[in-house]
Amino acid sequence: MTVTLADVAARAQVSPATVSRVLNGNYPVAASTRERVLRAVDELDYVLNGPASALAAATSDLVGILVNDIADPFFGIMASAIQAEICGPGGRAGGERLAVVCNTGGSPERELTYLTLLQRQRAAAVVLTGGAVEYAPHAAAVAAKLRKLTEAGTRVVLCGRPPAPGTDAVALTFDNRGGARRLTEHLLGLGHRRLGYIAGPEERTTTRHRLEGHRAALRAAGVEDDPRWTVHGRYDRQSGHEATLELLRRDPSLTAVVAANDSVALGACAALRESGLRIPEDVSVAGFDDLPFSVDAVPSLTTVRLPLAEAGARAGRIAMGRAEAPPGGVASVQGELMVRGSSGVPRSVGT
Amino acid sequence: MTVTLADVAARAQVSPATVSRVLNGNYPVAASTRERVLRAVDELDYVLNGPASALAAATSDLVGILVNDIADPFFGIMASAIQAEICGPGGRAGGERLAVVCNTGGSPERELTYLTLLQRQRAAAVVLTGGAVEYAPHAAAVAAKLRKLTEAGTRVVLCGRPPAPGTDAVALTFDNRGGARRLTEHLLGLGHRRLGYIAGPEERTTTRHRLEGHRAALRAAGVEDDPRWTVHGRYDRQSGHEATLELLRRDPSLTAVVAANDSVALGACAALRESGLRIPEDVSVAGFDDLPFSVDAVPSLTTVRLPLAEAGARAGRIAMGRAEAPPGGVASVQGELMVRGSSGVPRSVGT
């Protein structure tokens, strides 16, 4: 039925061992023999049995990429960069790795399930992207899994995610706190004193860090931080829309809205506009991440650019062992403040 | 070192066969025995060896999802829906399937490489999404691969992709032609007579079909279709930006720009605005797909909504054998015209 190594060997008049060695290319095989084998492979249209070879070699060429939401370009861009780095630039067939992205949907259980599945597949490496959930039991379970994976020889890299204490996982962490702080400082510098903040889901590290940066900036400037000016929601536009209406209801005198990310900011813009407010004349808006569509928003969005593709590429290289891990296993990746049209001097100051 | 089935068997005082049967649950095992085994599994923290079981059982729980560009929400949304359907709603651990998305980057070679890799892994199913490349030799190679996969028992589903002749692959095809036609008809109905068209890459089926729909509408209305009014580019905003400037240079009197998709349309809007043109007063703009950000554009984008999530979910269900394939193995999925703020009556007519 299916062609096996033995069939190829028979056709090429060599032993199965030789065929295997030709295919893996890590053992001296005479050129003439090699060619004969390759021809046989070609003629029979042979495809290696992955599970069998993974079993025998006790390794696999699978690399897992875990993302919270594959439909969100934030993750898409990182995943794309990671995958490109793992599979190599060309479309080369030999020695390829299967980089697979697994969508956890932000669910802790799914995250663990995927980790188990990857462990089961004896994955060569695993890259976890995006913020982690801070629920302690879950964090512990994940850490335990990561430790197991590392023990089993799987390389583990965290990209855009805080370090996992108690594991050997390499972490490329986004400086969400610093970026958020600089962003809010920018708004404060323009004269804003009543800033609404639309945060992400409560239990995410990303949410907490960005919020902390925001508050740190307020505190440093001695500006009031009314708890009613902070609303939590999801990381999508609809959430931004709803949260903005809520903020407006709580305090119509806000002069700026800082959003957890660009999608949320876009939703916020829509809500403000529907409420008859101009951006930035009446209310300034700021996002985070600088996704591709943010520069095209009207007005273009003031935000913090995160080097998603670069970080992803680096994570991919580390996962493949093609780049050094940063000293201490942890590197902080900075965001860059992008001042654009959606932020301006508040009315009260401007006039 | 690593815990194996035999270790569990020893601990539970049963044979490896029994442990296997408990884990797979397809053979009667006495309740008391089962419980003893499960306890042992738990105590030893045993994780099944995927490759070994795939080898022995000659099947695997891997499902591949091929996408052209994971960073593009168009694919992200479909992939998300497919994956959700495949992995089931909960984060359940038992009997899970590993749904993996593979990013071809639009490269035919990569597409084939991934198909081979999935074949190598003896994937349970494969879903190919998005437009296909029309280069005949490549199409033939893909068709051959798909045939091989089907023969090997892998279920193959095409989602948002035209049928692959000569294969048994089930196809859920987007009616790009019809959608594009209705979109252009809408613009014609508003009075537009000089319409620029920004097409995608030449060799894609999606590109061709949308363009054909556009032209069919023009022809039916007896409207001129100057070849200089069509520009090809990539499916991203930058391409839309460049192409729009090019169109404007070729003929500044255009009153509408139809883009290959929403991202391109956004780039077009930016270019028009930079050129001092108002939307839709001076030039109307239309996109395609209705991605989440399109409704938030300013003005909101007139476009054709494609039920990406629904189609993905259906494709996922078919791939899992949880839904019937459509009669004939092919279904056409309709797009819905979304008339919004970016399209309006052209000046010449309005005044």
Place this chain on the structure above:
DNA sequence: ACGAGTTCAGCAAGCGCTTTCTACTGCCGA
């Protein structure tokens, strides 16, 4: 011209699991 060193191919022992076939234990009906 002969032993040492080098190359290259084959043998065979697994890798960890699934599954068929066999075997044992009760328990029922006759």
Place this chain on the structure above:
DNA sequence: TCGGCAGTAGAAAGCGCTTGCTGAACTCGT
């Protein structure tokens, strides 16, 4: 009381590949 039949567990034969080890055929240095 005995044949037979559920019900349940075990023995063992692979699944298709990799790789350590063995050994044959050469190449050389002396």
